[in-house]
Each structure stands twice: as C-alpha cells, then as structure tokens.
Amino acid sequence: MRVALSVTCMNDALFPETGRNTAKLLRRLGVDVEFPAGQACCAQPMVNTGYLAEAVPVLRNFVRTFEEYDAVVTPSGSCAGSVRHQHAIVARRSGDAALAHRSAELAPRVYELSEFLVDVLGVTDVGATFPGTVTYHPTCHALRMLGTADRPVQLLREVRGLRLVELLEATECCGFGGTFAMKNAATSVAIGEDKVRNVLATGAQVLVAGDRSCLTHIGGLLSRARAGVRVMHLADVLARTEADLEAAS
Amino acid sequence: MTGTFLGMPPFPEAARRALEDGTLRANLDHATSTIRAKRDAVVAEVEDWEELRLAGAAIKDDVLLRLDEHLLTLETSLRAAGAVVHWARDADEACRVVAEVAKAHGAHEVVKVKSMATQEIGLNEALAAEGIDAWETDLAELIVQLGDDLPSHILVPAIHRNRSEVRDLFRSAMGESGVPAPDDLTDDPARLAEAARLHLREKFLRAKVAVSGANFAVADTGTLVVVESEGNGRMCLTLPEVLVSVVGVEKVVPSWQDLEVFFQLLPRSSTGERMNPYTSTWTGIHTGDGPQEVHVVLLDNGRTRALADEVGRQALRCIRCSACLNVCPVYERTGGHAYGSVYPGPIGAILNPLLVGPGADRQVDSLPYASTLCGACYEACPVRIDIPSVLVDLRAQVVDAHRGGLPGPEAVAMKAASRVLASGRLLALAERLTTPVLRIARYVGASAWTRGRELPAAPAETFRTWWRRKEGTS
Numbered sequence: 168m169r170v171a172l173s174v175t176c177m178n179d180a181l182f183p184e185t186g187r188n189t190a191k192l193l194r195r196l197g198v199d200v201e202f203p204a205g206q207a208c209c210a211q212p213m214v215n216t217g218y219l220a221e222a223v224p225v226l227r228n229f230v231r232t233f234e235e236y237d238a239v240v241t242p243s244g245s246c247a248g249s250v251r252h253q254h255a256i257v258a259r260r261s262g263d264a265a266l267a268h269r270s271a272e273l274a275p276r277v278y279e280l281s282e283f284l285v286d287v288l289g290v291t292d293v294g295a296t297f298p299g300t301v302t303y304h305p306t307c308h309a310l311r312m313l314g315t316a317d318r319p320v321q322l323l324r325e326v327r328g329l330r331l332v333e334l335l336e337a338t339e340c341c342g343f344g345g346t347f348a349m350k351n352a353a354t355s356v357a358i359g360e361d362k363v364r365n366v367l368a369t370g371a372q373v374l375v376a377g378d379r380s381c382l383t384h385i386g387g388l389l390s391r392a393r394a395g396v397r398v399m400h401l402a403d404v405l406a407r408t409e410a411d412l413e414a415a416s
Numbered sequence: 417m418t419g420t421f422l423g424m425p426p427f428p429e430a431a432r433r434a435l436e437d438g439t440l441r442a443n444l445d446h447a448t449s450t451i452r453a454k455r456d457a458v459v460a461e462v463e464d465w466e467e468l469r470l471a472g473a474a475i476k477d478d479v480l481l482r483l484d485e486h487l488l489t490l491e492t493s494l495r496a497a498g499a500v501v502h503w504a505r506d507a508d509e510a511c512r513v514v515a516e517v518a519k520a521h522g523a524h525e526v527v528k529v530k531s532m533a534t535q536e537i538g539l540n541e542a543l544a545a546e547g548i549d550a551w552e553t554d555l556a557e558l559i560v561q562l563g564d565d566l567p568s569h570i571l572v573p574a575i576h577r578n579r580s581e582v583r584d585l586f587r588s589a590m591g592e593s594g595v596p597a598p599d600d601l602t603d604d605p606a607r608l609a610e611a612a613r614l615h616l617r618e619k620f621l622r623a624k625v626a627v628s629g630a631n632f633a634v635a636d637t638g639t640l641v642v643v644e645s646e647g648n649g650r651m652c653l654t655l656p657e658v659l660v661s662v663v664g665v666e667k668v669v670p671s672w673q674d675l676e677v678f679f680q681l682l683p684r685s686s687t688g689e690r691m692n693p694y695t696s697t698w699t700g701i702h703t704g705d706g707p708q709e710v711h712v713v714l715l716d717n718g719r720t721r722a723l724a725d726e727v728g729r730q731a732l733r734c735i736r737c738s739a740c741l742n743v744c745p746v747y748e749r750t751g752g753h754a755y756g757s758v759y760p761g762p763i764g765a766i767l768n769p770l771l772v773g774p775g776a777d778r779q780v781d782s783l784p785y786a787s788t789l790c791g792a793c794y795e796a797c798p799v800r801i802d803i804p805s806v807l808v809d810l811r812a813q814v815v816d817a818h819r820g821g822l823p824g825p826e827a828v829a830m831k832a833a834s835r836v837l838a839s840g841r842l843l844a845l846a847e848r849l850t851t852p853v854l855r856i857a858r859y860v861g862a863s864a865w866t867r868g869r870e871l872p873a874a875p876a877e878t879f880r881t882w883w884r885r886k887e888g889t890s
Contacts, residue, residue: 174879174880176837176843178879179843179847179878179879179880180847180850180875180878180879181850181854181872181874181875182872182875183875183877183878183879183882184875186879186882186883187879187882190883202880202883202887203840204840204844204880204883204884205839205840205841206840207836207837207838207839207840207842207843208837208838208843210837212830212833212837213830213833213834213837214808215789215808215811216811216815216826216830217784217808217810217811217812217813217814217815217816218812218815218827218830218834219812219815221830221831221833221834222834224834224835224838225834225837225838227838228837228838228839228840232840252805253808256805256808256809260812307788307789307790307791307792308789308791310791311790311791311792311794311795312791338792339745339790339792340745340788340790340792342745342788343788344787344788344789344790345788345789346785347785347787347788347789348864348865349863349864349865350428350785350864351427351428351431351746351785351786352428352864352865352867352868353428353431353432353435353867353868354428354431354432354435354746354749354750354786355788355868356867356868356869357435357441357749358745358746358749358788359868359869360868383872384869386870386872387865387868387869387870387871387872388868388869388870390870391868391869391870
C-alpha cells in the first residue's frame with residue numbers, strides 16, 4: 168500500500184513537529200509513508216470564505232498530487248472533512264467533469280490520522296508513552312463532518328502513563344471557524360474563552376486535539392491567559408515513546 | 417409599538433456590542449443551556465428519532481418539489497370551507513390585505529397569535545401606520561412589545577430578559593395600553609403570569625379581529641394548524657368575529673397524516689416537551705362557532721426565490737423550532753438582535769439571504785459569515801437542513817455578487833493565496849517569507865487575531881525543508 172502524508176499547509180509552515188511526528192508514528196507502525204513535494208493545501212480556506220473559483224486550482228493540485236496513492240493520511244479532521252464534503256462542490260462548480268470524477272475517486276482514500284490508525288491499520292495501542300494529565304477536545308469537523316467518534320479517545324486510552332480527564336461541554340465549538348476568527352474576532356474570542364474555562368476546570372496539563380487550527384486559537388487564548396496549560400496535537404502525543412523519554416532525561 | 421430591525425449594522429459590529437452586555441450574556445447562557453438539556457433528554461427517548469428526521473425532511477422536500485400543485489389544492493379546500501384566499505407576493509401586499517380586512521370591520525385594534533410570518537412582513541408597524549393597534553398575546557411577544565424591544569429568539573422572543581426586568585417592564589408599561597400591572601407585582605413567575613393574564617383577557621374579549629400565522633396548512637382539507645404552549649393563541653382563534661391568517665407558502669403539507677411526523681419533531685426540538693400543550697386546528701367557517709369570517713393570506717415574500725436556489729431551498733423545510741439557535745455557539749454569545757432580523761441564529765443566517773438575495777444589503781451579506789461552521793445546527797435540525805453547506809454556498813454567492821468591481825483586500829489575498837496554494841513549489845517559496853511575516857505580526861500585534869489571542873511562535877524550519885534535509889528527496 169502506497170501511503171502519502173498530506174501534512175496540511177498550516178502544519179508545514181507553522182507546526183512542522185506535528186508533521187514530523189505523524190511521519191514518525193506511521194513509520195513506527197510499519198507504514199512507509201511518502202511526502203509528495205507537490206502538495207500545498209486542501210483549499211478549505213478559500214471554500215469556507217466563499218472563494219470557490221479560487222479553490223479550483225488548489226483542488227486540482229491536491230488531486231494531481233495525491234491521486235496515485237492508495238491512501239492519504241492527514242493530521243487534520245478539518246482538512247479531511249473538506250476533502251470528503253467540499254471537494255465535490257468545488258469540482259462540480261468548476262464545470263470540469265474529469266476533475267469532478269478524479270476528485271470523487273480520491274476523496275474516500277483521504278483519512279484523518281485517527282481514522283487511518285483505527286480503521287485502516289486496525290490499531291489502538293500505538294506503543295506510545297506520555298506521562299501526564301491530558302484532556303481531549305474533539306474538534307467540530309472531525310466530530311461532525313467526518314464522524315471520527317471516539318477513535319482519538321481509544322488511541323489516547325492506550326498511551327502508557329497518560330491520565331485522560333473528561334472535558335466539560337467537550338463537543339462545543341472552540342470558536343475558531345477559519346476566517347470567522349478574524350471576521351468576527353470578538354465573538355470568536357468569547358466562545359474560546361468558555362472553552363478555556365472548561366479546559367482549566369479539568370486540571371489537565373495538556374489539551375489534545377486533532378486539528379492545529381483549533382489548537383492555535385485555544386492555545387493562543389491559553390497563553391494570553393498565562394494559564395500554564397499546553398496544547399498538543401494528537402500526533403505529537405501518540406508519537407512519544409519510552410525511548411524519547413529516556414533520551415530527554 | 418415595537419422597534420424595527422431596519423438599518424441594523426452588519427453582524428460583526430452588532431455582535432461586538434451585544435458581547436459587551438454582561439447581563440445579556442448571562443441570560444442567554446442560562447436559557448440556551450436549559451433548553452438544550454431539556455431537548456437532549458426528550459429526543460433521547462425516541463428510538464426512531466433519526467428516521468423521524470428523515471421522514472420530516474422527505475415530506476417537506478416532496479411539498480417543495482410540487483409546491484404549485486399543493487397550493488392550488490389548499491386554495492380549493494380553503495374556499496370550499498368558506499375561507500377567503502388572498503395571494504401576497506410581498507410584505508406590502510400581505511399587510512394591505514390585513515389592514516383592509518380590519519378597516520372593513522371598523523376595527524382599530526387586532527389581537528395577534530404569535531406568528532413569525534407577520535413579524536417578517538412588519539405587520540404591526542404597517543397596521544400602526546393605518547391607525548390600527550396590533551396587540552401581541554404570546555407572553556414573550558407581549559414582553560417584547562411592552563418594552564418597545566425586538567425579538568431575540570424565534571420561540572422565546574424575550575430570551576434576553578430576566579424575571580426582574582420583566583417585572584419592571586410590566587409595572588411601567590402595561591397601564592399605557594390596557595389593564596395595568598398591580599403595584600405590588602413581584603418577579604414571582606405566577607404573579608407575572610397573572611398580571612399578563614388580566615391584561616390580555618380584556619383584549620381577547622374586546623377585539624373583533626384576530627391575526628394569526630400557521631405552523632402547517634393541510635392541503636386536502638384546507639385546515640390551518642397552530643401549536644403553542646400558553647393557549648393565548650386559541651383565545652384569538654375562537655373569540656373574535658374575524659380571523660386573518662398570514663401563511664408562508666412553504667407551510668403547506670399534503671394531508672393530516674403528515675402532521676403525525678411534525679407533531680413529534682416540533683415540540684421535542686423546540687421546547688423540549690414530548691407534546692405541545694395546545695394544538696389548534698380550524699377549517700374555514702362553522703356557523704355559530706368561532707370566527708364567522710376567515711381570511712387566509714398565502715405569502716411568498718422571497719420564498720419562491722429561495723426555492724429556486726438549488727442548495728438553499730432546503731431552508732424552506734424549516735418548521736421554526738429554533739433548535740439550531742439553542743445549540744449555536746455564536747447565537748449563545750451574541751443573542752438574536754445581532755442578526756438584524758426576526759429570524760436569528762443559524763436558520764436566520766441562511767433564510768434571510770435566501771429570501772432577499774446576495775449583494776443587495778451589507779447587513780444581510782454579513783449573515784452567512786456569522787457562523788463557525790461547527791455543524792451543531794445540522795445535527796440538531798429536526799428536518800435535517802444542512803445549514804453549514806448552505807452557509808458556504810451563500811458565502812460563495814456573496815463573494816460572486818461583489819466580483820467585477822475593485823477587489824477588496826480579502827479578494828486580493830484569496831487570489832494570491834489561490835496561486836501559491838495550488839503549487840508545492842510556490843508554497844515552499846512563500847514559506848521562506850512566512851516566518852519573517854509571522855515575526856513582524858507578533859511584533860506589531862495589531863491584527864484582529866492578536867486582540868484576544870497570542871500568535872504561535874514561528875518555527876526555525878518548515879516541515880517541507882526538514883523532510884528534504886532528512887530524506888534528501890522531493
């Protein structure tokens with residue numbers, strides 16, 4: 168099985184460790200993951216802001232880059248959701264029937280990380296060790312667009328040393344919403360502050376989620392509040408092993 | 417006299433103002449979480465809830481697909497039952513019919529059953545211009561009206577008010593329009609309800625003409641249906657001599673059998689009750705019983721425009737339960753006024769642009785962006801309106817409506833991003849610039865982002881560069 172990593176434009180530019188950890192984790196599980204250098208973005212920023220014409224070349228590049236692979240793994244529920252639910256809309260609007268067909272063929276092979284681990288590889292124990300108290304925020308697109316359900320929680324429960332504590336009102340949005348965070352900044356911050364309050368109430372040291380976009384927003388609020396709680400991507404937690412701990416100490 | 421939404425600022429500005437009101441936020445938080453919990457509990461009791469949702473959506477879709485046929489059947493049935501049928505293309509036409517009926521009976525006042533359609537067309541204001549007072553009889557609508565306020569929620573229009581605010585309002589305003597509130601009125605709910613009852617009873621008994629909407633209109637029998645919690649609507653539907661009902665054309669259902677589905681979906685979704693306390697149905701005229709003159713105004717007002725929208729037409733399935741408002745993170749913080757319409761929340765964010773069309777009004781154009789696209793509304797909707805997808809499609813319509821002129825900064829940025837994000841090579845080039853840009857942004861700290869949040873630290877190396885360095889390929 169040829170597997171490609173779709174690292175996402177955000178992880179590529181701002182959170183390279185999440186990309187490195189996704190690759191490391193997949194390789195540890197025996198997946199010879201490739202990084203096609205032609206990749207750029209899934210087009211979600213354009214689609215969700217209403218720039219569908221501008222999304223077409225981005226979608227075209229996505230399809231061209233990934234269509235030769237058997238599976239595409241991305242550490243983002245939001246990007247995977249966009250591929251599965253929005254690419255068809257963009258492709259149809261483009262009037263390019265061949266592109267619509269190719270995109271429809273590819274979309275079901277694009278997996279969010281936890282889906283790929285649990286559904287395709289069939290593992291929940293990925294051999295990770297992470298000492299600490301953690302709480303998990305199921306990001307909206309992973310939860311509702313993709314229906315990842317409790318897969319990330321199944322994975323976290325198997326991590327050695329990790330104590331998972333429940334987040335109150337976990338399924339409520341954090342208020343990020345892509346360009347919403349800028350266009351409606353005041354409302355975005357107000358929603359996020361309630362999320363932060365719930366995170367702090369757990370007493371956890373780390374907030375984990377499967378989307379760097381939401382984590383950037385919540386993390387930005389947490390550090391503004393000098394809360395002392397870190398945010399981490401699911402891949403960053405799952406990639407840690409006993410050996411990493413020993414190397415660090 | 418109630419206020420008007422006309423000339424409201426676009427959503428971001430109205431929302432920012434609403435967010436500064438601490439009492440409002442506390443009232444909203446309390447009310448929405450209470451309704452949400454009630455709804456979750458009663459929905460969980462129904463084993464075939466998902467099948468019911470599918471059935472509700474299917475019935476409405478079938479109605480919309482053959483709307484013309486169903487409406488003609490409805491018109492025929494209504495006429496056969498003795499009702500007078502009027503067709504209204506827009507708000508003006510609908511308001512004129514109601515005013516003419518009232519004037520024909522020399523009525524200087526009408527009592528009203530809570531109705532979204534009449535609020536949508538600004539009926540109270542139009543009647544006031546003709547010298548006719550329109551009295552709201554729904555308790556929450558009465559609170560809004562007495563306060564010269566605007567509704568903030570579809571089902572609970574006074575959701576933004578707490579009990580002590582209501583007490584003060586009753587004391588200060590009831591006397592001006594009828595039976596005054598007792599001087600020793602407290603904020604005890606039973607005392608407040610009693611004051612409203614005495615105030616309204618006088619109006620029910622005095623009014624010659626009543627105005628209602630309808631939750632459903634059964635085509636094959638010509639029956640109109642109103643579901644409610646208080647019974648005040650039933651008073652209006654039975655006591656006055658004349659009844660005028662303003663009904664959106666999408667309210668038609670083919671037969672009584674279809675109501676079975678909606679009578680399960682609606683109360684559980686809206687009030688979190690297994691069954692609504694009052695269900696009134698009336699079919700034309702019955703000699704010696706109830707109103708002896710019945711008018712039905714079938715209202716378009718943008719509905720056929722919405723129907724022509726391939727993606728958006730599903731919004732016409734809406735049964736006005738307001739479940740989407742109660743689960744919406746945006747609505748919960750801003751309240752309904754920020755949406756600048758009688759239809760607030762997620763459904764308002766799609767319905768208003770669909771009725772009016774994109775590009776005509778800045779305020780309406782801002783509504784499809786008043787959402788984080790979290791999808792909670794779609795999950796809660798009893799007739800499965802895919803609100804997030806409609807929002808995205810409407811955003812595209814708003815963008816397209818503004819193409820052609822001088823592009824704004826956002827359009828310029830999106831065009832540039834589109835070029836860069838369509839090529840791994842160009843993105844790699846751009847990423848070399850991203851790091852310094854982020855550093856400057858952190859330093860300047862003036863963006864909309866940094867007003868409430870920190871920016872992430874810029875990494876020393878992008879993933880792409882790291883991969884090339886480690887793997888030596890690509």
